[in-house]
Amino acid sequence: MLNDIEFINGFSTELSDDYRLAKSYVRDIPTQALVYIRSFTHKLAAQLAVQHGVTFTSANLYDRIEQLNQRRVIDVAAVRALHRLRSDGNRGAHPEKYHLTQTQLVNIAEKSIHQILQVIEKLYPSLHPGVAPHYQFEAFDSFAGRDLCYRAVMKNDPEAQYLVGMSLKAKGLMLQEQERALAQTTDDSLLASSNSSSASSSSTSSSSNSAESNTPSLISTTVEQTSADVFAQAAHWFHIASAHHQAALFEHGVSLLHGYSGAENPATGEAFIAQAAAQGIVNAQALLGFFYLVGSDQFEVDINQAETLLTLAANAEDAEAMSNLGVLFYQNQQFEQAYLWVNKAAQTGYPHAQYHLALMLEQGEGCQIDLATSQQWMQEAAEQGQLDAMLRCSSDILHDDDASQEQLNIAEHYLHEVIKYGRNVTAMIELSVALADGILGRIDVVQAAYLLQQANLHANEIQRQVIEPLWQSLQMQIDSVIALNPTEDELATLQQAKCLLA
Known part of the structure; x- marks a missing residue:
């Protein structure tokens, strides 16, 4: 019987590499798994369009899925599944924006892999005669992480070095959130106890017990490695890979900008980010566009440059670029264009855009007033941890x-x-x-x-x-x-x- 990778290969050889890589990274580097899942979804949409004679009018994946829906190439269930895969892929690209833990990212990646298989089973007859063949799903493993480390160290492989750096960066961001939460809990406990001259009430006792029960796991993590330690390790790998890998060059620039290895170096960091943007790295285009939008250490405000770069990144499905492009149009009083891009960013699952979309719907800026939909988006943003929405x-x-x-x-x-x-x-x-x-x-x-x-x-x-x-x-x-x-x-x-x- 076929295994699941062979099943996907039988459906389309163009999709099998993305599926195989996504599945291999689920346990060790779920963020990278989700990035490959987003790539898989892009390619699947393109294949369906070719098969049914659809010419896409937008580079944006959300628009493409909706175009397939309007042409009745796929049914409502498939539309929802593709949008879910698209949204989960965006979470992998920007995990820090969604306040996701490593465990949550692994769970999302695992579910996305199973979602892919369900979608392909359903769509199989659209590319092949007959029903989908039976296959056996092979369990997830943790070999990819070890293989990456071997290639990064022993083979001096820039791609592996970059991916090791990305894994460490994701870990560092999560540790940083844990440390902030622990610091807040510790500060609160110390201040409450310093002001207390008597036994705590039942309510304060329960709060204290909660803090104690949460502390050991956080302390055990941070004593072994702090976020600063992990960021420094990530910066090391980005630096090594940056000479031969453009995405690593961008991350090297970011690490200098934020001082992953110590002191911040915005001048050099922004220069590397600009170099990566010139080479077509989407994240770099999005960040450089933001620099031009608000100004930075090396770049003065230039709205035309900002619009050009943010549009490039937004069309490549960068949710933050979509949202910032919406901000740009909003500041220029172009509310319909602002609504268009903020709405697209919100549809990707980006919580900041969901919050701003709720406000625009509430005020009727660039759209009709719709209080019910506004409330839905506000609640969605709050559920994803957007502080203003909460x-x-x-x-x-x-x-x-x-x-x-x-x-x-x-x-x-x-x-x-x-x-x-x-x-x-x-x-x-x-x-x-x-x-x-x-x-x-x-x-x-x-x-x-x-x-x-x-x-x-x-x-x-x-x-x-x-x-x-x-x-x-x-x-x-x-x-x-x-x-x-x-x-x-x-x-x-x-x-x-x-x-x-x-």
């Missing part, structure tokens, strides 16, 4: 008198995430008020006081004017409850909250 959704829930307890739990989770990653003062205030007033289904004056204290610490003058009456109100609330002769445990909790506001 704050907006949580605020909407907290101000909805009909919100369910499940929705209130989501709002609380979103606010904690926004505070953790952004130290957002508005989120601190919102959550403090919700906990003090019992909006979340419970009253926790200690946490409310602590959040208000943190908000005051990070606030600007305007925000402090908002905080001041809330501060006074919470102090009065605590004093009034103390006057009611609470139990010993309740009094200890109230005194702790009062200490935080002293």
Whole structure:
């Protein structure tokens, strides 16, 4: 019986290499697996177009899939599957934009491989007579990572060196997020304990236990290797490969720009990025276009250059370039063009574009006002970790008198995430008020006081004017409850909250 790679090869020899490589990298380098899955989807769309006499009018994969849909080349189920593969491929290209862990990336890559097989089974009769043959799926393995390391070290293979660097970069980005989360948890715990002169309440005990249960895995990871260590290793491989590999040259430029190996070197880094862009590296074109859009160390604002480069990268399915191209048109008051590109970026699954698309639909900028669709995109962006969208959704829930307890739990989770990653003062205030007033289904004056204290610490003058009456109100609330002769445990909790506001 055929195995799955042979099955794909039988469907199309042009697709088999991308499938084989994608599957081989799933366990060790899932980001690269997803990039090959995106390439596979591009080539599959092109083959279907040739087979059915369709001439594409756009280089953008989203547009091409929709064109196949409009011509009834593929059914609705296949359209959705191809869009999912396209979206997952974009996640692999920019994992740091989606706050994805290594485990989540592996799961997405595995599901995408199985999705490919289901799509090919369905589409088999479109290129071959009869039904798809039976095949046996062979389990994923971890040989590719070892092979890459061997080729990178022993064979001095630039492609392998580049891929090792990309794997390390992805690991470094994930470690960096973990370190930030751990630092926030540690800071919070130290500050709460320094302000506490009595035993913690049940609510603070549960928070402390949660922090303790999460700490060992993070510490064990960061003690062995920090994100700085891993970024330095990635920079090493990009540097070695950059002389013979244009994508590695781009990454070498990025590593210099951000100081992966120590001090930042924006002048040299941006120069290498520009060289890679000139050689047609899509990520480099997208980043150089952004430099021209907002200005950088070496490049002054040049909207014409920005539009040219961002268009090249956007047409090559770079989600961030699509989104930034939308920003460019928005700044030029060309709202219909802005909506077109922001919508395309949102359709790729890019959360920042989804948030901005929600705002445009809400205001009717470049489109008809559509509040229901706006809300859907806002929720989608929030679910993917876009902080502004999370704050907006949580605020909407907290101000909805009909919100369910499940929705209130989501709002609380979103606010904690926004505070953790952004130290957002508005989120601190919102959550403090919700906990003090019992909006979340419970009253926790200690946490409310602590959040208000943190908000005051990070606030600007305007925000402090908002905080001041809330501060006074919470102090009065605590004093009034103390006057009611609470139990010993309740009094200890109230005194702790009062200490935080002293």
